[in-house]
Amino acid sequence: EVKERILSQAKEYKDYFQDENGFTYLVETDSYRWLRRIENYLNTGHFGTSKRGTYEFEDLMSYPAGFQVEPIKLYFYTGALFYKTLHFFNNRLTVMNCLAFLPVVFSGFIVLGIFWACYLFRVSSLGSFISSLIIGLNPLVLQRTSFGWFDTDVYNIIFCLLSLSCVAFSLRFKGIKYYACLIMCGLITGLYSSFWASWWLPFYFLLAGFLMYELEFVIYGSEKQVFARLKEALLSVFLLISSSFLFALLFSGIEAIKNSFQQPLEILSLRNNIALDNFWPSPVFSISELRSSDVGEVAKSFNGIIVFYGGLSGLLLTFLTRRKLSFPNPVRFLMYAFFIWVCAAIILTFSSIRFLLFLTLPIGIAMGYLWDTASSFIWKMPLNIRNKINEGMKVLFLACLFLIFTAPSISNSFRSSRAFFKTLMDDTWLEMLDTIKKDTPQDAVINTYWDYGDCIIALGQRATLVDASYQWTPVVYWITRAFLADNEKEAIGILRMLNAGGRLAFDRLLEAVGNDEFRALEIINKMLTMKRKDGLILLRQHSKDNEKIEEILSYMYDVKHPAYFLIDGRIKDIVYAISQISGWDFARWDMWRKFPGMQKEEFLGYVNKSFALSENDSNKAYTILSAIDKSDILSWVSQGRHKFYGEPYFSGFSDDKNIMIFDNGIIVDLRDLKAYFRDFGNKKIISPGDVIVIGKDGTVKNINKDGEEKYSLVLYEEDADAHRASLMSPQLANSLFMRLYHMKGEGLKYFELAAHKEKKGFNNIYLYKINWDIPEGEKRK
Numbered sequence: 156e157v158k159e160r161i162l163s164q165a166k167e168y169k170d171y172f173q174d175e176n177g178f179t180y181l182v183e184t185d186s187y188r189w190l191r192r193i194e195n196y197l198n199t200g201h202f203g204t205s206k207r208g209t210y211e212f213e214d215l216m217s218y219p220a221g222f223q224v225e226p227i228k229l230y231f232y233t234g235a236l237f238y239k240t241l242h243f244f245n246n247r248l249t250v251m252n253c254l255a256f257l258p259v260v261f262s263g264f265i266v267l268g269i270f271w272a273c274y275l276f277r278v279s280s281l282g283s284f285i286s287s288l289i290i291g292l293n294p295l296v297l298q299r300t301s302f303g304w305f306d307t308d309v310y311n312i313i314f315c316l317l318s319l320s321c322v323a324f325s326l327r328f329k330g331i332k333y334y335a336c337l338i339m340c341g342l343i344t345g346l347y348s349s350f351w352a353s354w355w356l357p358f359y360f361l362l363a364g365f366l367m368y369e370l371e372f373v374i375y376g377s378e379k380q381v382f383a384r385l386k387e388a389l390l391s392v393f394l395l396i397s398s399s400f401l402f403a404l405l406f407s408g409i410e411a412i413k414n415s416f417q418q419p420l421e422i423l424s425l426r427n428n429i430a431l432d433n434f435w436p437s438p439v440f441s442i443s444e445l446r447s448s449d450v451g452e453v454a455k456s457f458n459g460i461i462v463f464y465g466g467l468s469g470l471l472l473t474f475l476t477r478r479k480l481s482f483p484n485p486v487r488f489l490m491y492a493f494f495i496w497v498c499a500a501i502i503l504t505f506s507s508i509r510f511l512l513f514l515t516l517p518i519g520i521a522m523g524y525l526w527d528t529a530s531s532f533i534w535k536m537p538l539n540i541r542n543k544i545n546e547g548m549k550v551l552f553l554a555c556l557f558l559i560f561t562a563p564s565i566s567n568s569f570r571s572s573r574a575f576f577k578t579l580m581d582d583t584w585l586e587m588l589d590t591i592k593k594d595t596p597q598d599a600v601i602n603t604y605w606d607y608g609d610c611i612i613a614l615g616q617r618a619t620l621v622d623a624s625y626q627w628t629p630v631v632y633w634i635t636r637a638f639l640a641d642n643e644k645e646a647i648g649i650l651r652m653l654n655a656g657g658r659l660a661f662d663r664l665l666e667a668v669g670n671d672e673f674r675a676l677e678i679i680n681k682m683l684t685m686k687r688k689d690g691l692i693l694l695r696q697h698s699k700d701n702e703k704i705e706e707i708l709s710y711m712y713d714v715k716h717p718a719y720f721l722i723d724g725r726i727k728d729i730v731y732a733i734s735q736i737s738g739w740d741f742a743r744w745d746m747w748r749k750f751p752g753m754q755k756e757e758f759l760g761y762v763n764k765s766f767a768l769s770e771n772d773s774n775k776a777y778t779i780l781s782a783i784d785k786s787d788i789l790s791w792v793s794q795g796r797h798k799f800y801g802e803p804y805f806s807g808f809s810d811d812k813n814i815m816i817f818d819n820g821i822i823v824d825l826r827d828l829k830a831y832f833r834d835f836g837n838k839k840i841i842s843p844g845d846v847i848v849i850g851k852d853g854t855v856k857n858i859n860k861d862g863e864e865k866y867s868l869v870l871y872e873e874d875a876d877a878h879r880a881s882l883m884s885p886q887l888a889n890s891l892f893m894r895l896y897h898m899k900g901e902g903l904k905y906f907e908l909a910a911h912k913e914k915k916g917f918n919n920i921y922l923y924k925i926n927w928d929i930p931e932g933e934k935r936k
Contacts (some may be wrong), residue, residue: 158585167752167761169194170582171581171582171583171914171917172578172580172581172582174249174251174252174585176247176248176249176252178248178249178251178252178255179255179302179303180251180255180303180445180579180580180581180585181189181251181254181255181303181304181305181333181356181578181579181580182301182303182304182579182580183303183304183306183579184579184606184607184608184609184610184622184623185306185609185615185623186254186303186304186306187303187579187580187609187610187612187613188216188609188612188613188622188623188624189230189231189234189305189306190250190251190252190254190305190408190613191213191609191612191613192213192224192225192231193231193234193235193238193250193254194250195213196231196232196235196612197235197238197250199336199542201813202224202228202231203224205221208707210223210224210901211223211224212224213612214491214618215612215616215617215618215619216608216612216618216619216622216624217498217619217620217621217622217624217628217630217657218618218619218620218657219654219655219656219657220602220655220657220659222622222624225349225352226349226407226408226410226411226595227307227349227350227352227407228349229346229349229350229406230307230309230350231351234253234257234305236253237253237254237257237260238253238254239425241253241256246883247353247740254305255302255303255305256302257305257309257634258299258300258301258302258303258304258305258306258308258309259300259301259302260302260818261309261310261313262291262300262309262910263923264313265290265291265300265312265313265316266287266490267311268312268316268317268320269283269290269291269316269516269519269520270283270287271316271320272316272320272323272489272516272520273286273287273520273523274318274446275320275323275324275485275486275489276323276485276489276523276524277482277483277485277486277524278520278523278524278526278527279523279526279527279707281526282523282524282526283523285523285524285526285560285561286519286520286523287519287563288561288564288565289457289458289462289466289515289518289519289522289523289560289564290312290515290516290519290520292455292458292564292565292567292568293456293457293458293515293519293564294458294516294567294568294571295456295511295512296312296493296512296515297568297571297572298571298572299512300312300573303578306351306511307351310347310350311351311357311512311513312512312515312516313341314344314347314350314351314354314357315357315513316516317342317343317348318340318343318358318361319361319489319492319516321336321339321340322336322337322340322361322365322395322488322492323485323486323488323489324485325337325339325340325367326483326484326485326488327483327484327485330360330690333391334390334391336395337391337394337395338394338398338400340395340398340399341395341397341398341399341401341402342392342398342402344358344398344399344402344403345398345401345402345403345404345405345406345407346402346406348402348403348406348407348411349406349407350438352411352414352792353409353414353418354403354411354415354681355411355414355418355419356419356513357417357496357513358399359419360492360495360496360499360500360513361492361496362392362395362396363495363499364488364489364491364492364493364494364495364496365391365395365488365491365492365494366392367491367494367495368484368487368488368491368492369388369391369392370388371487371491372384372387372388373385373388374704394815397777400412401480402533403415404898408833414620424874429584434741434744435628435629435632435739436632436735436736436739436793437742438605438631438732438736440603444868449505452508453501453504453511453514453789456508456511457514457515457518458563458564458567458568459563459567461559461560461563462518462522462560462563462564462781463518465521465522465525465560466518466519466522466525467497467518467521468521468522468525469492469522469523469524469525469528470490470493470497470517470518470521470524472524472525472528473486473490473521473524474490474494489520489817492517493516493517493520493521496513496514496516496517497514497518499717500513500514500517501514513891519612522560522611526556526557526560529556530553531581533549533552533553533556539790540693543825551815555682557856571876579606579610580610580614581608581914581917581918582914583912583914583917583918583920584610584723584912584916584918584920585614585723586912587615587910587912587920587922588610588614588615588908589614589615589924590609590912590922591611591615591617591719591910592614592615592616592617594909594910595617595717595909596716596717597617597720598618599617599618599716599717599718600617600618600619600620600654600716600717600718600719601615601617601619601718601719601721602619602620602634602637602650602653602654602718602721603619603634603720603721603722603723604621604634604635604638604726604729604733604924605621605622605634606623606630606725606729607721607723608620608621608622608623609622609623609624611721615925618641618716620634620653620654620657621634622685628658629658629661630653630657630658631736632736632737632739633649633652633653633658634653635733635734635736635738636648636649636737637649637653637891638726638733638737638877638890638891638892639730639734639737639795639797639887639890639891639892640890640891641886641889641890641891642684643891643903643904643905644684645683645684647905647925648682648683648684648685649683649925650718650720650925651711651712651713651714651927652679652682652710652711654714654716654718655709655710655711655712655715655924656709656710656711657710659710660679660707660710660711661675661676663703663706663707664678664679664694664707666703667694667697667698667700667703667704667707668697668698672741673741673742673745673765674697676695676741676839677816678694678697679711680882681693682694687708687711687712690708690711690712691704691708693708694708705858714863714927717924718924718925718927719909719922719923719924719925720895720906720922720923720925721921721922722892722895722896722919722920722921722922722923723918723919723920724896724918724919724920725918726892726896727799728799730797730798730799730887730892731797731798731799731839733795734764734795734797734886734887735789735791735793736795738793738794738795738797739792739793739794739795740792740793740794742765742766743776743791743792744792746758746762746766746776746780747780747788747791747792749761750777750780755777758777759773759774762776762777775826779791797883797886797887797890798883798884798887799881799883799884799887800881800882800883806818813826815870815878817880820833821868821880821882823868823880828846828848829842829846829862830842830843830846830868830870830880832866832868832882839863841863842862842863843862843863843866843867843868843882843906844861844862844863844864844865844866844885845862845864845866845868845885845888846867846868846870847867847868847869847870847888847915848872849869849870849871849872849898849901862898864885865884865885866882866883866884866885867882867883867884867885867887867888867889868880868881868882869881869883869888869893869897871897881897891903895921895923896919896921899921904926905922905925905926905927906923906924906925906926907924907926908921908922908923908924909922909923909924910922
């Protein structure tokens with residue numbers, strides 16, 4: 156009976172993340188953007204929804220501006236062709252089903268590519284098998300080539316293998332065949348540029364390795380004179396570079412070429428660039444794959460130090476023995492390419508952990524070479540040792556060595572595959588998106604955080620303010636500020652501005668006030684809670700250009716479409732990160748930016764003039780900036796520290812039915828509505844300064860007692876025997892998010908519940924219609 160219940164529960168859990176065909180939904184947000192592009196193409200022959208000049212645009216993205224469709228068209232053609240092929244054999248398969256399966260198919264090509272690269276690196280068949288295990292079972296590779304991960308990562312591995320192998324293969328020939336293979340590598344690079352915007356990164360790795368190989372050829376080359384060898388090397392390098400950029404231009408346009416020169420310097424400061432456009436906060440610190448790492452974390456990501464340092468040792472071994480062993484040309488090129496590749500990728504990984512993917516290829520192949528070296532040593536030991544060890548002992552040594560090389564990858568792959576699986580989509584979300592598609596007007600705009608923007612566009616077929624491609628804009632700051640606002644009037648003002656013109660109100664105002672960002676922000680903040688006529692009066696104090704004023708007012712107040720606000724419980728998981736964005740202190744950021752180039756007196760004068768700080772506060776800011784480490788500057792610049800400490804389950808009442816007990820130690824005394832919990836870090840009992848009680852009918856009662864002001868407890872009554880208690884920051888307890896999510900909009904004026912989808916124990920989603928034009932003093936019915 157227990158086994159049957161376990162299987163039933165497991166099936167229910169799996170079914171929640173699968174469609175009617177039994178296929179798991181696409182697992183991450185970018186996949187839904189590509190799904191939308193391909194469905195557009197299959198239905199209309201275009202990847203976007205409109206054309207502006209020669210460019211295609213998706214009008215549902217980044218409303219109201221729309222978003223230019225990416226020039227990586229071959230990626231979309233590949234997905235469309237794959238769907239048509241599978242659908243021919245099974246017409247029950249949807250586009251999502253087929254695209255979810257695509258990474259698994261391509262992972263097979265990756266294995267073939269690894270064996271080919273190992274062959275060129277003179278790695279044995281067993282060494283190639285070890286390399287394929289280490290690369291294929293790397294947690295990052297395993298995740299990004301798994302079912303449902305329909306993104307560009309699989310192409311990054313395939314094209315890197317193809318381009319490296321093509322150059323290495325060319326070095327087996329001379330004359331026309333040699334140059335033809337170099338041009339073929341340029342073709343592969345050009346194709347790669349139409350699959351991934353940062354194609355130039357691995358190309359530069361390859362090019363640096365090729366330059367080192369050619370430099371060695373010029374210095375230590377054949378019987379030809381140095382000048383002849385130099386001429387041949389320059390021709391080879393020219394062919395590789397010119398053909399690569401020419402094909403990139405052909406497949407991806409001039410922008411791909413421009414980006415290959417502009418972005419390399421930007422990418423080095425990706426993690427340190429904590430502000431956008433020199434003013435707005437960036438969500439970079441809230442995105443896990445953009446966080447920095449260290450050597451220990453890098454080694455751990457390779458299933459332990461044996462694999463990571465073993466790969467580095469194998470690579471170092473080839474480098475140190477390159478002259479003595481007289482490696483053939485392909486091996487010498489790959490050795491240099493891998494050496495450059497590893498050094499550059501490690502540096503980039505310290506800046507952002509996303510670059511770990513590029514370390515897997517050289518480390519894995521070098522491990523195969525290390526296996527060959529170690530196994531060869533065991534079979535060909537010095538004579539005095541060989542005589543003492545029989546063949547059986549050698550086989551035992553090799554078996555142990557094989558386990559040392561492969562066991563960490565095999566065992567950790569099972570553990571990591573369970574840990575990383577987290578699909579973005581589920582049945583509750585699909586029901587809500589279906590409701591949005593059927594029950595909201597076609598011109599409606601759905602307001603929510605960027606994580607689900609692409610899902611809403613692809614499956615709900617409605618416009619959104621912000622999505623994964625638009626997360627680097629000021630809109631993210633405004634939408635997070637609306638989520639966490641404790642003032643409904645301010646929140647509705649922000650949402651009205653975003654729905655009327657996105658970021659355009661601020662941009663036009665900035666032009667009107669002479670590009671003074673702080674002045675423009677101050678005016679916008681005042682206008683958020685003003686009526687249109689009061690906003691007009693305020694703007695006339697700062698500008699005499701009536702046409703510009705009307706344009707700003709239009710982008711600030713004139714919403715021309717229905718709008719909805721979507722609340723998902725998963726916001727609680729990222730509330731700390733989004734509070735860092737919404738709590739951005741622009742004055743402190745400006746002080747941090749100006750501080751390095753100023754003497755103390757100059758800095759104090761600037762601060763007093765710009766922000767009207769007292770002498771004591773100015774000196775305090777100078778002292779902090781003099782002492783604070785650059786890596787900790789975010790903790791000073793951002794004032795947002797909203798925390799959600801968890802949502803324990805109700806364990807039951809005490810004997811007298813007046814004491815409620817929860818499973819993490821929270822206790823609520825119903826007689827005087829006072830709560831207590833244990834702070835395990837400080838080893839003391841704490842009483843929250845604020846207790847908010849929400850009845851099952853949505854009624855709210857605030858009970859303020861003496862206690863710790865930095866804690867609030869929200870108590871929910873689901874029914875007589877089911878209660879929930881959430882401990883959180885007071886700012887979060889009074890935020891718009893909490894009032895819409897847990898209090899069902901009780902007491903709010905501008906938000907009307909339109910739909911609610913819930914599955915107990917899984918997810919809970921609310922959709923509210925935003926009512927813009929409720930007269931002053933009138934309440935929502």
